[in-house]
Amino acid sequence: TLTAPTTICPSDSIDISVVPTSLATYTFFIGGAQVQESSSATLTTTGITQTSSVVIQITNSAGCIETVSTTINVIDLDDGGDITSLITTICSGASSPLISNSVSATLESYSAAATITYFWEQSYDTLSWTPIPLEVGSSLPAGALTNITSTTHFRRVAQIEDEDGDLCETLYSNTNVTITVEAAITPTITSSTGAFTFCEGASVTFSSPTAGVATYTWTYNDGSSTTSSTGTGTSTDVTIGIANGWIDLEVTTTAGCLYSVREPVTVAPAINTTLTAPTTICPSDSIDISV
Secondary structure, eight states: OEEOOSEEOTTOOEEEEEOOOTTOEEEEEETTEEEEEESOSEEEESOOOSOEEEEEEEEOTTOOEEEEEEEEEEOOEEEOOEEEOSOOEEOTTBOOOOBEEEEOOEEOTTOOOOOOEEEEEEESSSSSOEEOTTOOSSSBOTTSSOOBOSOEEEEEEEEEEOTTSOEEEEEEOSSOEEEEEOOOOOOOOEETTSSSEEOTTOEEEEEOOOOSEEEEEEEEEOSSOEEEEEESOSEEEEEOOSSOEEEEEEEEETTOOEEEEEEEEEEOOOOOOOOBOOSOOOTTOOOOOBO
16 A cells, blocks of 8 residues: 655655565655665655656565555646736726736646636835735736725735645746826916906906816806816816806816816906086086096
């Protein structure tokens, strides 16, 4: 009866043995090569690096020979595969995007069949890595990490274990995915007059010097109604109404982040145009003329 593990990691220290027979000699062969001949019925070795046949030749005191054999499978990772993400820039406080499996981890060509398991790690500096709890798929789903406020790096970890559950090998994805947090911007609004108090009916241009913006949404409220427009224009033309209101700007950046600003619009009080004066006077009369 031969006792030996059936699946090991490369170069594991293992015992291969048979039940001892009195006054016998034991010759051990691994992959066809003799590695030990002695009175010991056990071989301890770290020399198995690939799946190999094991043969034990037992010779008793009368010269009779029996052989027993088995195959010891070796499992070994070849490559950790690779990952990718279509989104690499997010807004501050957003969640991580989908990070997809682009190439699965693989076993060495000589490896026996084995189950490759995955988990994921994150880092802020690529030096210190922290596991992401519960994420064990070949891809990292969107939202796996929430409230990201600074540049964060992601990598996938591939592992295999032997039949005893001992870790054989760990390999990482060939590249890390870096998710950059877009720097927050503070949009501003300026008016063509330099102020936000206007005469009724005045034509005014509002503009924004904000850079790095994909779209601008301008909204003007004249105290009774609201008009809005969206596009790539950095300015909008408005005719001031009869009542106080506001001008609002919402900008969307190329990363999809939204920022907004609002300025109050004040309509200056109407000028009293009622003129009071006599219509007929004598030469050099003292009169009052007023509005």
